[in-house]
Amino acid sequence: MSEPEKEITIYDIAKKLNISAATVSRGLKDHPGVNKNTKKKITDAAHEMGYRSNAFASNLRKKSSNIIGVIVPRLNSSFMSDVIAGMEQVVNEANYNLIISQSLETVKKEVSNARAMFNNRVDGLLVSLAYDTKDIEHFKPFINRGIPVIFFDRIFEHAEYPTIFIDNYKAAYEVTTHLIEQGCKKIVHLTGNQLRNVYAERFKGxxxxxxxxxLAFDEDLVLINSLSSADGADAAKQILNMHVRPDAVFAANDSCAIGCMLEMKKQGIKIPADIAFAGFNNDPMCCVIEPNLTTVNYKGYEMGGVAARVLIGNLTNQLNTKTTHSIILRSELIIRESSVRNKR
Amino acid sequence: MSEPEKEITIYDIAKKLNISAATVSRGLKDHPGVNKNTKKKITDAAHEMGYRSNAFASNLRKKSSNIIGVIVPRLNSSFMSDVIAGMEQVVNEANYNLIISQSLETVKKEVSNARAMFNNRVDGLLVSLAYDTKDIEHFKPFINRGIPVIFFDRIFEHAEYPTIFIDNYKAAYEVTTHLIEQGCKKIVHLTGNQLRNVYAERFKGxxxxxxxxxLAFDEDLVLINSLSSADGADAAKQILNMHVRPDAVFAANDSCAIGCMLEMKKQGIKIPADIAFAGFNNDPMCCVIEPNLTTVNYKGYEMGGVAARVLIGNLTNQLNTKTTHSIILRSELIIRESSVRNKR
Structure with missing residues (x-):
């Protein structure tokens, strides 16, 4: 590999344009005292010569990196990619950059990601918790140093951490009520680890x-698993072996609902006539499965944008995380063929 | 917001443990001259006191940030999330971190992402190009500074940039041959912007x-669009209006194939009896659509890992990007019900 070129400085630009370094510095900062033509000459030369704003040195001086860390369970859902696009929009406008990492649903990787983010001196952290995270000790070093940590979607209730989420209780209440209104009386609930607010709240709803x-609550109708598509298929087998067959399934995510539906269909069960179905998330897959899946639409882009705005407001002292504690976003029930049994 | 605590230094740790700062420094670097118990005391104290390895200052000294930038079109596919998980595995082991950003398929955002990465002084860049990128001028500043840029999946042929990809030509050749072997004679090809190698090569195959x-090549059977699910539905309408109805569709991605299948099914077309289908990527959706979709399996995790390994090998001078130019990974045809017409 060839030796990299010497770093270009404002002095090199000044020399080339035969103006003072102070003018170059002001021009690059879009200072009103520098005339337009000169500004253009300066920025053109800077670009052409490969000048890099001295972000690193200035970060060190002001003890800020302009980097925001994001830790999510997984990136492979259209919900999460919308969340991240929403965050990017907001942080880029504010001249911050995102470092993104996946916990792959394990607290072990979440802890190591948090450690890496801390050592990289992120200015703030946006986190949606892994499946099995039991406490949030690994975020304590950030709080101790005054670095804000904000939880979104999969949150942990704690006075020091602002949270952004949807009303999972209300959304699940609406889904269940809809199934009851369709005449369903024996409704299975497929859900995940009750440590996670999203699943605990949906269960409560x-x-x-x-x-x-x-309608009587029957504990045997609540199946807790990891909510994967394969877990849904396993659940279908359990449901079909129940003494009295349930007439509806409400799964806490779409993948699990769809895995369950595919297995039921393989066994000759008619959906929604024999068993009605509802999921959660409004993944694009809901419109591929037949019949199309009733679900809850979650606005990922909006959630990402709001979380980023709270964080940046906090970093620029426009918002106090102590006063803005929780922000609850809207969600909506989307009714499709998988659950419609009363055709009026 | 309360004032952040003073930054912890090795001197604070030394004072607390009543040992020399040099010993602390050696202990933190796992120097063989420091005894095990002392090492443990040092790392425990460092963790407890919230010490952060002085990555920033040392980056400035050695002109390296230990950050690797990744620019991808979109994060919302299971392929891309596998790619990123594969990269993370490799870079974390080598003590690097990833900064990830999405171009959202536009060259405009790709250019601005590249600029941000350059200013953040990434040590290297891993890029899969946006839909409409016509040239790679925006990566020139990296090359000029000796910062390696590696293209993966959606690549651009250029002597200065190593590339990692699958043999798209061969994979598409196999898909098409399979359809021909099933008795199909009039095969539509749905593809994307021919600027992108992945689509141009599949078209050639x-x-x-x-x-x-x-079989005669018929230009009217090649439909170029953005390969979204909606584009697939539009293509279905075009196909059904063709004078002589085609007997197969080979789409350059699964989303487009599935959008097309859904619309065809709505119109009462039988798949594969009336029209056989094949896609590309092996997205989980292939096993939700009925009939399940024949496709090409693409190893994202492996591709991400290999790309990261080439980059890190280059940064640590173990690999020369000039000699390791292209790495071609395997892919495999997966035959499912959507294309099987000859049942033997």
Whole structure:
């Protein structure tokens, strides 16, 4: 590999244009005292010569990196890619950059990602928790140094950490009520680790809707798994072996609902006539499975944007994380053929 | 916001443990001259006190950031999330971190992402090109400074940039040959911008397979679009309006194939009896659509790992990008019900 060129400085640009380094510096900062033509000459020369704003040295001086860390369970959902696009939009406008990493749903990798982010001196952290995270000790070093950490979607309730999420309780209440209104009386709930707010709240909403419609809660109808498509297929087998067959399945995510539907269909079960289905997330797959899946639409782009705005507001002292503690976003029930049994 | 604590230094750790700062420094670097117990005391104290290895200052000294930039079209595919997981595995082991950004398929955002990466002084860049990128001038500043840029999947042929990709020509040749062997004679090809190697090569493979089986190439059977699911639905309408109805569709990605299948099914077309289908990528959706979609399996995790390994080998001078120019990975045809017409 050839030796890299010497780093270009404002002095090199000044020399080339035969103006003062102070003028170059002001021109690069778009200072009003520098005339337009000169500004253009300066920025053109800077670009042409490969000048890099001395971000590193200035970061060191002001103890800020202009980097925001993001830790998510996985990147492979259209929801999460929308969240990240929403974050990028906001942070780029504010001249920050994102470092993104995946915990791959394990607390072990989440801890090591947090450590790397800390050592990289991120200015703030946006986190959606892994499946099995039990405590948030690994984020304590950030709080100790005054680096804000914001939880979104999969949150942890704690006074020091602002949170952005949807009303999972209400959304699940609406899904369950819809199934009851379609005449379903024995509704299975497929859910995930109850450590995670998103699953615990959906479970509560399901339970409350049953109670409000005088339907008995039956613990045997609640199946807890990792909510993968394969888990859905396993659940289908369990459901078909139940003594009295359930008439609906409400899964806490779409992948699991779809895995379950595919297996049921293989066994000759008619959806929604024999068993109605509802999921959660509004993944594009909901419109591929037949019948199309009833679900809850979640605005990922908006959630990412709001989380980033709270963080940046905090970094620029426009927002105080102590006063802006929780932001709850809207979601909406989308009814499709998988659950419609009462055709009026 | 409360004032952040003073940054912890090795001197603070030394004072607390009543040992020399030099010992602390050696202990933190796992120097063989420091005894095990002392090392443990040092790392425990460092962790407890919130010490951050002085990455920033040392980056400035050695002119390296230990950050690798990644620019991808979009994160929302299971292929891309596998690619990134493969990269993370390799870079984390080598003590690097990833900064990831999405071009959202536009050259405009790709250019601005590249600029941000350059200013953030990444040590290297891994890029899969946007849909409409026509030249790679925006990566020139990296090359000029000796910062390696490696293209993966959607590459650009240029002596200065190593590339990692699959044999798209061969894969498409195999798909087309399989359709021909199923008795298909009039095969539509849905493809994307021919600026992108992945689409241009698949098109070539399709054409060559027709030629090798004495089937005439018909330009009207090649439909170029953005390969979204909606584009697939539009293509279905065009196909059904063709004077003589085609008997197969080979789409250059699965989303487009599936969008096309859904629309065909709505119009009462039988798949594969009336029209056989094949896609590309092996997205999980292939096993949700009915009938399940024949496709090409692409090893994202492996591709990400190899790209990262080439980059890091180059940074650590173990590999020369000038000698390791192209790495071609294997892919495999996966035959499912959407294309099987000859049941033996």
């Amino acid at each position: 399901y339970k409350q809707a049953l109670a409000d419609h005088q | 399709y054409k060559q397979a027709l030629a090798d089986h004495q």
